[in-house]
Amino acid sequence: MYLSEIFEKAPHIKITSLCSDSRAVKKGCMYFCLEGMNCDGHDFVEQAIAGGAVCIVHSKELHDLQNGVAYIRVASVVETMNQVADKFNGYPSRQMRMFGITGTNGKSTTTTLIRDLLNHFSPCGYIGTIAIRYGEVDKEPIHTTPDCLILQGVLKEMADAGMKNVALEVSSHGLEQGRVLGVDFDVVGFTNLTYEHLDYHGTIENYFQAKAKLFHLVKADGVCVLNVDDDHFEALREECEARVVTYGITKPCDYRADEIELHPTSTTFTLVHHEESYRVTTNLVATYNISNLLCAIACICESGYALKDLIPYLDTLAQVDGRMERIDEGQPFLVIVDYAHTPDGFEKIYSYAKAVTPSDRKIISVFGSAGKRDMKKRPVMGEIADRYSSLIYLTEEDPRDEDPKEIAEDIKKGMRHANCVFIADRYDAIRTAVETANVSDTILILGKGDETFMDRKNGTQFYMGDHKAARHALKHYYFGNESES
Ligand SMILES: CC(=O)N[C@H]1[C@@H](OP(=O)(O)OP(=O)(O)OC[C@H]2O[C@@H](n3ccc(=O)[nH]c3=O)[C@H](O)[C@@H]2O)O[C@H](CO)[C@@H](O)[C@@H]1O[C@H](C)C(=O)N[C@@H](C)C(=O)N[C@H](CCC(=O)O)C(=O)O
Numbered sequence: 001m002y003l004s005e006i007f008e009k010a011p012h013i014k015i016t017s018l019c020s021d022s023r024a025v026k027k028g029c030m031y032f033c034l035e036g037m038n039c040d041g042h043d044f045v046e047q048a049i050a051g052g053a054v055c056i057v058h059s060k061e062l063h064d065l066q067n068g069v070a071y072i073r074v075a076s077v078v079e080t081m082n083q084v085a086d087k088f089n090g091y092p093s094r095q096m097r098m099f100g101i102t103g104t105n106g107k108s109t110t111t112t113l114i115r116d117l118l119n120h121f122s123p124c125g126y127i128g129t130i131a132i133r134y135g136e137v138d139k140e141p142i143h144t145t146p147d148c149l150i151l152q153g154v155l156k157e158m159a160d161a162g163m164k165n166v167a168l169e170v171s172s173h174g175l176e177q178g179r180v181l182g183v184d185f186d187v188v189g190f191t192n193l194t195y196e197h198l199d200y201h202g203t204i205e206n207y208f209q210a211k212a213k214l215f216h217l218v219k220a221d222g223v224c225v226l227n228v229d230d231d232h233f234e235a236l237r238e239e240c241e242a243r244v245v246t247y248g249i250t251k252p253c254d255y256r257a258d259e260i261e262l263h264p265t266s267t268t269f270t271l272v273h274h275e276e277s278y279r280v281t282t283n284l285v286a287t288y289n290i291s292n293l294l295c296a297i298a299c300i301c302e303s304g305y306a307l308k309d310l311i312p313y314l315d316t317l318a319q320v321d322g323r324m325e326r327i328d329e330g331q332p333f334l335v336i337v338d339y340a341h342t343p344d345g346f347e348k349i350y351s352y353a354k355a356v357t358p359s360d361r362k363i364i365s366v367f368g369s370a371g372k373r374d375m376k377k378r379p380v381m382g383e384i385a386d387r388y389s390s391l392i393y394l395t396e397e398d399p400r401d402e403d404p405k406e407i408a409e410d411i412k413k414g415m416r417h418a419n420c421v422f423i424a425d426r427y428d429a430i431r432t433a434v435e436t437a438n439v440s441d442t443i444l445i446l447g448k449g450d451e452t453f454m455d456r457k458n459g460t461q462f463y464m465g466d467h468k469a470a471r472h473a474l475k476h477y478y479f480g481n482e483s484e485s
């Protein structure tokens with residue numbers, strides 16, 4: 001594409017790629033100077049030009065301008081970058097129905113459910129924490145919400161591959177940093193807002209405001225799907241300019257789950273939507289997943305599909321990787337791998353574990369907390385785990401350059417009752433939990449979900465993953481404690 005096609009009165013220079021990192025520019029690239037938390041992209045203009053940049057988009061005054069390079073000064077580099085990336089890629093989000101889901105917990109689950117259900121009717125891509133998926137393509141993501149240059153490129157790939165819909169996880173970091181400003185959202189959904197990421201946002205109000213940005217990015221004739229059960233529902237409704245549709249469990253709303261019966265491997269409930277009512281069985285477990293399912297159903301139905309057509313697919317929904325994943329090697333106790341890593345996520349998964357574990361049996365927990373991330377939540381999560389568990393194995397969980405034992409000490413500050421042991425190696429902690437479990441106990445392995453890496457002080461290293469670790473330990477170290485209690 002030529003620069004003159006992007007900016008009026010700009011020289012006729014060929015632009016071959018877009019970039020916001022001077023270390024990655026290629027010949028013919030347009031470089032965007034972004035102001036970050038650690039440094040300012042304006043300081044790397046020379047490096048960008050040396051690497052081959054032919055156009056610099058900036059907001060601050062630059063000196064020593066070079067011949068042969070076009071300089072475009074704009075009020076907001078982020079906004080311009082989004083517009084250019086959208087145009088450069090042929091406006092891909094206008095060619096597909098775009099679903100954006102935000103919230104503290106449940107984004108990956110809800111977007112995966114949207115994709116899984118919609119794929120029965122019309123091809124849908126997924127972009128989020130777990131992967132970038134469309135058709136047969138399955139790629140590792142860098143971020144939950146990719147930066148706009150990557151995002152628009154991926155959207156183009158999806159449109160070119162025949163996707164008609166995209167379910168996109170939209171993180172608060174992504175919203176704050178304007179990564180989705182160029183996306184034309186048709187449907188935006190909200191799961192919940194609880195304590196998380198305050199190291200980045202500072203206050204819960206700022207965090208809410210970041211999430212609320214998504215609801216200003218939906219098309220005028222689009223839909224905002226809100227959770228009536230969440231404490232921030234009313235405040236978020238105030239922010240919505242497009243039509244609002246509601247879902248929930250505890251209050252009257254447009255899509256409601258009533259008479260919920262929780263079972264260890266399924267859930268039954270009555271799905272009420274205005275005059276329609278269906279008794280539904282789904283293979284999803286735990287009440288919070290019913291909330292996620294309602295959000296997904298509301299998003300799909302409000303984009304034109306009939307509720308009755310979705311019902312047949314609700315009892316064979318795909319397992320969401322690392323989310324409430326049951327590991328079954330024939331052992332007589334429950335082993336669940338789950339990505340819970342927030343106080344609310346902990347509260348929810350423990351209340352589910354309590355509901356399905358006989359009262360005279362143990363809940364055994366294995367978890368840690370991420371290094372160099374929100375440290376205040378550590379004792380809070382320790383307190384919750386302690387309230388429900390008989391035994392806790394604290395272990396490493398992406399310690400980065402912190403000492404995992406010291407992170408464990410922070411977690412322990414919230415504990416008062418449970419037996420708690422620190423085992424540095426995560427596999428060893430999982431193995432020990434398996435060796436200690438008895439019939440009808442529940443082991444919860446929390447915090448890493450489907451991730452197969454460990455961020456340590458010497459960088460990101462391969463980790464076999466909690467699901468594989470649990471399977472391996474069950475196969476090799478569980479010898480049957482059936483007679484013990
Ligand atoms: C806190 C955060 O989100 N930081 C993001 C931010 O980094 P930053 O503000 O520190 O950027 P910076 O290092 O100051 O650099 C500013 C600019 O100068 C450029 N630069 C910098 C150095 C150089 O030599 N040359 C150069 O051009 C950089 O490319 C950048 O454009 O902008 C960078 C470029 O887009 C991101 O890669 C980076 O994500 C970091 C790696 C990150 O870990 N982000 C996480 C927290 C995140 O976004 N997570 C959410 C999910 C959260 C959740 O729900 O769990 C996500 O959506 O993934």
Ligand SMILES: Nc1ncnc2c1ncn2[C@@H]1O[C@H](COP(=O)(O)OP(=O)(O)OP(=O)(O)O)[C@@H](O)[C@H]1O
Pocket residue numbers: 103104105106107108109110129144169171191192288289291292322323324338339340341344345346348349449
């Ligand atoms: N609606 C919900 N309410 C509370 N907790 C939930 C909800 N949905 C999922 N969780 C918990 O949060 C964990 C992460 O779920 P999921 O990956 O769907 O959320 P997410 O918002 O995508 O999180 P992240 O952005 O960190 O990946 C789950 O493993 C579960 O423990």
